[in-house]
Amino acid sequence: MGRGRDLIFLSRHGFRVLGVDRDPMAIARARRRAAGLGLPIRTELADLRTYRLRGSYEVLFSSSALNHLPPSGRARRFAHFQRATVPEGIHAINVFDAKEYARPSPDIDPGGLPFRRGELRSYYRRWSVLEDRELALECRFGGRPHRHFWQVIVAQKPKSGAMTR
Numbered sequence: 674m675g676r677g678r679d680l681i682f683l684s685r686h687g688f689r690v691l692g693v694d695r696d697p698m699a700i701a702r703a704r705r706r707a708a709g710l711g712l713p714i715r716t717e718l719a720d721l722r723t724y725r726l727r728g729s730y731e732v733l734f735s736s737s738a739l740n741h742l743p744p745s746g747r748a749r750r751f752a753h754f755q756r757a758t759v760p761e762g763i764h765a766i767n768v769f770d771a772k773e774y775a776r777p778s779p780d781i782d783p784g785g786l787p788f789r790r791g792e793l794r795s796y797y798r799r800w801s802v803l804e805d806r807e808l809a810l811e812c813r814f815g816g817r818p819h820r821h822f823w824q825v826i827v828a829q830k831p832k833s834g835a836m837t838r
């Protein structure tokens with residue numbers, strides 16, 4: 674959830690949200706901002722590599738964060754996130770791809786590893802893929818114009834059955 678930009682956007686649009694990050698400063702900042710806006714966000718200080726979602730969620734949203742999952746554990750983590758999603762629930766996710774790391778930008782979060790081409794989609798073989806694309810956006814953060822490169826997926830869990838991958 675970082676400093677909560679997306680979380681606050683979703684809360685503003687009526688979602689009941691739970692945000693997760695391992696950085697207490699980022700969480701504190703998000704909580705202050707949400708409080709100032711009168712928005713009821715829930716947060717957890719946790720590590721995504723091991724965090725267990727309790728309950729079932731209608732939407733899982735992640736932007737520029739799942740690169741911090743080590744490649745060897747990604748399939749298991751995605752399977753867990755998918756089990757914790759209601760039938761017909763939605764995952765909307767973007768991750769940085771190899772082009773992002775070939776020429777790191779000044780605002781890249783250190784410690785992440787790229788997703789291989791087609792990797793993100795490979796975790797959603799048994800879901801309906803509503804959107805699957807590569808995205809490049811210009812950015813001027815840090816005073817040096819540069820581009821970011823993502824893989825983006827929006828997928829829906831099947832109606833019934835406990836399908837994951």
Ligand SMILES: C[S@@+](CC[C@H](N)C(=O)[O-])C[C@H]1O[C@@H](n2cnc3c(N)ncnc32)[C@H](O)[C@@H]1O
Binds near residue numbers: 699
């Ligand atoms: C680019 S930010 C996410 C930005 C967010 N989408 C927003 O709306 O602002 C990536 C975040 O991932 C967090 N992060 C990195 N590794 C993590 C891990 N293993 N577990 C939980 N959070 C992690 C970082 O602390 C950072 O806040």
